[in-house]
Amino acid sequence: MPELPKKKVGIVSCSGEELPEGTITRLATLKVLWELRPDDTVTICLPLFLAGGQGERTFAKYYPTFAVDGCDRRCAAKGTEKYSGKLAASIVVKDLTAGGEMGSQEGKGRLNERGKAAVEKTAAKIASLVDELRTGHSRQQEVE
Amino acid sequence: MSKAKPKVVIVPCSGIGKPYGTVSREAAYIVTEELRPDQTQLVPLSLLVLGDAHARAAITENVAVTINGCKLACSTKMVQESGGTISEDVSVLDVFRQHRELKPLGIAVLNSEGLKLASVIGEDIARRVDELMADAADSSRPRKGASKHA
Numbered sequence: 622m623p624e625l626p627k628k629k630v631g632i633v634s635c636s637g638e639e640l641p642e643g644t645i646t647r648l649a650t651l652k653v654l655w656e657l658r659p660d661d662t663v664t665i666c667l668p669l670f671l672a673g674g675q676g677e678r679t680f681a682k683y684y685p686t687f688a689v690d691g692c693d694r695r696c697a698a699k700g701t702e703k704y705s706g707k708l709a710a711s712i713v714v715k716d717l718t719a720g721g722e723m724g725s726q727e728g729k730g731r732l733n734e735r736g737k738a739a740v741e742k743t744a745a746k747i748a749s750l751v752d753e754l755r756t757g758h759s760r761q762q763e764v765e
Numbered sequence: 766m767s768k769a770k771p772k773v774v775i776v777p778c779s780g781i782g783k784p785y786g787t788v789s790r791e792a793a794y795i796v797t798e799e800l801r802p803d804q805t806q807l808v809p810l811s812l813l814v815l816g817d818a819h820a821r822a823a824i825t826e827n828v829a830v831t832i833n834g835c836k837l838a839c840s841t842k843m844v845q846e847s848g849g850t851i852s853e854d855v856s857v858l859d860v861f862r863q864h865r866e867l868k869p870l871g872i873a874v875l876n877s878e879g880l881k882l883a884s885v886i887g888e889d890i891a892r893r894v895d896e897l898m899a900d901a902a903d904s905s906r907p908r909k910g911a912s913k914h915a
Contacts, residue, residue: 636811638777639807639812672839674837696812
């Protein structure tokens, strides 16, 4: 049986500048992409996606895609669903953490220790969802 | 009820694919948190695109400065589509071409050159903000000798 190219998982982070949680989504996504699951994931640039990037929209339409949002306004999830259809998973940082201030006194773009821990937790959650999805696909292929 | 004091809205692209997107984000923080916190307002692009009422109001009621990390200029396109008026359209790449020694590296964490490039952009924008605020003050001041009844 020919070996088919591995299907990657797309990750769209909101990167919201207004809240430290937006920085958390960005850093967690990059951690998964570079360290935790480099062979299984790609990131999709949300501004480009929203501005009409056809490559990004087509990828999210045909490949499993996760949205990672900082708050319950869920801009990344809503944007992806609007232009590319159903998401494989939607993660909201505020649901994974116990709350409290996560930005440092130096500004929203800098995280305190709680914020840095939230990056780790969010990245681990994304990686586990990637694994679940891949395992599910393998099982489906075995059944087929 | 008095109208809210006009601010200059800063909209970075925050692109995640290249260091230039991170520079746009850093520059926006430098202006809105350090250099001109009282005269500027940061508006997240994603909120704007999804039609958030506050983000849209900020864009339509004030002038905007957009900061783009690449030639696709997502931030500019989105502000224009939202009905905003752009007073300055900053391209990180163009500023880098004038400061070749400040090559940004790193997306999660910028190197020191990238941070310096963000500072250069932030300072340029702060000067532009001062000009815009001065223009706004001039236009709202009654002219000497002008008749009350035109």
